[in-house]
Amino acid sequence: RKEVEQDPGPFNVPEGATVAFNCTYSNSASQSFFWYRQDCRKEPKLLMSVYSSGNEDGRFTAQLNRASQYISLLIRDSKLSDSATYLCVVNGRSNAGNMLTFGGGTRLMVKP
Amino acid sequence: GAGVSQSPSNKVTEKGKDVELRCDPISGHTALYWYRQSLGQGLEFLIYFQGNSAPDKSGLPSDRFSAERTGGSVSTLTIQRTQQEDSAVYLCASSPGGGRWNTEAFFGQGTRLTVV
Numbered sequence: 001r002k003e004v005e006q007d008p009g010p011f012n013v014p015e016g017a018t019v020a021f022n023c024t025y026s027n028s029a030s031q032s033f034f035w036y037r038q039d040c041r042k043e044p045k046l047l048m049s050v051y052s053s054g055n056e057d058g059r060f061t062a063q064l065n066r067a068s069q070y071i072s073l074l075i076r077d078s079k080l081s082d083s084a085t086y087l088c089v090v091n092g093r094s095n096a097g098n099m100l101t102f103g104g105g106t107r108l109m110v111k112p
Numbered sequence: 113g114a115g116v117s118q119s120p121s122n123k124v125t126e127k128g129k130d131v132e133l134r135c136d137p138i139s140g141h142t143a144l145y146w147y148r149q150s151l152g153q154g155l156e157f158l159i160y161f162q163g164n165s166a167p168d169k170s171g172l173p174s175d176r177f178s179a180e181r182t183g184g185s186v187s188t189l190t191i192q193r194t195q196q197e198d199s200a201v202y203l204c205a206s207s208p209g210g211g212r213w214n215t216e217a218f219f220g221q222g223t224r225l226t227v228v
Contacts, residue, residue: 032215045219099167100205100217103154104155
């Protein structure tokens with residue numbers, strides 16, 4: 001089992017739709033969680049951190065479920081500019097110490 | 113301040129030649145990661161440094177790949193006897209690392225390697 005798993009998609013949604021991505025992680029000792037965004041031919045950049053109580057940033061909501069070991073990202077009122085790959089990232093103690101592990105990414109395509 | 117810097121930004125090399133890719137992390141960042149990404153594919157983890165040591169090098173695809181980090185700063189990724197399947201974008205990222213939690217990683221813009 002991969003340490004961080006995501007559905008690769010693509011998720012094809014119309015403008016204005018609400019879309020949600022899930023990500024599961026295997027290391028129960030993980031403490032920090034992030035969502036990154038990667039545009040085509042660009043490097044990944046931090047979208048938002050994920051806090052235990054859940055957090056919201058405009059149209060984006062991130063949630064953490066420790067019991068089931070998954071995090072989610074909800075995007076409301078999708079825009080064309082939201083089209084990108086969304087990467088789930090987990091930072092947790094392992095044999096390699098405090099190391100970030102990236103999921104394979106979920107591709108989102110927002111259509112007019 | 114300066115972000116993660118990678119050089120060269122583009123490299124075209126002939127099959128069988130050796131190449132060196134360089135990463136200058138953000139000053140003070142102890143954790144450094146190398147990934148590669150083929151066109152349309154996800155990130156493929158290569159190696160992780162904490163300081164000068166590499167506690168996880170499990171992602172290096174073959175013994176033609178090696179990486180080092182000196183002075184807890186600059187890292188070089190070396191690919192010997194390059195093959196066409198090595199063509200990809202090689203991304204470096206750094207983060208404060210150590211015992212600190214909730215610290216994000218910052219990526220460089222990558223080196224696009226083309227083996228002809």
